[in-house]
Amino acid sequence: MSIIHRTPAGFAEHAGDRQFATTLARGLEILRCFTPQQPVLATAELARRTGLPKPTISRFTYTLAAMGYLRPDQAAGHYRLGPAVLSLGYPLIASFAFRQVVRPAMEALARQVSGSVSLGMRDRTNMVYVETCRSRATSSFQLSDIGMTHPIASSAIGRAYIAGCAPRERTALLNELRIKTPDLWRQHGATITRTLAAFRDTGYCVSYGDRRPGIFALAVPVGRLANRELLVLNAVSPSWTRRAKQFEPTLAPALLACARMIRDQIG
Incomplete structure (x- = not known):
């Protein structure tokens, strides 16, 4: 047999x-x-x-x-x-020298959002955080940490990554998500399409509990590192810190400004 x-x-x-x-x-x-x-x-x-x-x-x-x-x-x-x-991950994290330079700006933004601010890059069909800053208001509330991953399809940081890709790269990634994460695609595919359309007007992606109920998130592509990895910045906050209608108007400008500063540093 x-x-x-x-x-x-x-x-x-x-x-x-x-x-x-x-x-x-x-x-x-x-x-x-x-x-x-x-x-x-x-x-x-x-x-x-x-x-x-x-x-x-x-x-x-x-x-x-x-x-x-x-x-x-x-x-x-x-x-x-x-x-x-x-020990395997430390050499990689240590090679990202920009983390020390951009950390003060990320810490200031984390205090402003009463949550966490993170930088992430792609790992297959996920995004992985390579730097995170948290406000004291969320010290007992697990929002983000270095090494944490989120599916590209269901997260604001993942959708901002898609938005930051070149057209041909974006098409290839969307096809990969359809094939490799079919359940997530069925659940979030339409939202991805709407988010990419909105990104063309706003310059950022937003999520109101799509990934985790009660969590608001904003994300924006920052730019590419020397090795051509696309870096994405996000800000995450528990919904109890502010109303949904206040989230974008008050925090999106600060997020975009922080992204510009980081872009200048890594450029």
Whole structure:
């Protein structure tokens, strides 16, 4: 009887690519399964999320744990991320020297919005924060943090990224979102179209609880780094800090001004 191996999610686009190391990709995909909401996962759950056989998961988790990227949890057969994962990200964050220069302006804007202000860039079909500043008013309210990700399709920062792309790049990205995140596209596709139309008039994208109920967000594309990565700035605030009709008129000018300052710094 033949054994049917399921292709792990996200690998189909690399079918036939002889340079693509599937074994390495599978191991890295395990690391991406962990979230702040679920920091501890059983091997059975990892198998379900990756589509890999349980024996393969067992070998991979053993190896990743031996290298410090996973840490066995108290419950047998459960793992959490290890400190070695954090060490991987530090060289990247440290290479963004502009973060120190633009931080004072971001901190001032965070105080003004009574929330958080972040810079993000694209990671596949998500946006990931590379810098975040929070006001003291939100110190106990988790809005943003470095490394946090948001789907491009459902977030203001993701839609601002789309708006900041060149036409051909934008078309390719929209097609990718339709194919790779079909559920999100069905839910937010029409909103993306409306948001891009509004962006042409306002220069920013806005979300009133689209991503998280009770959270208002404004976002604007800043510009491209030396490596051509598109950087996006957003401001996020809990809805209880101001009424929806006050959000854009009072904060959009400040966000756009902060984006211009950052653009000058990285340019």
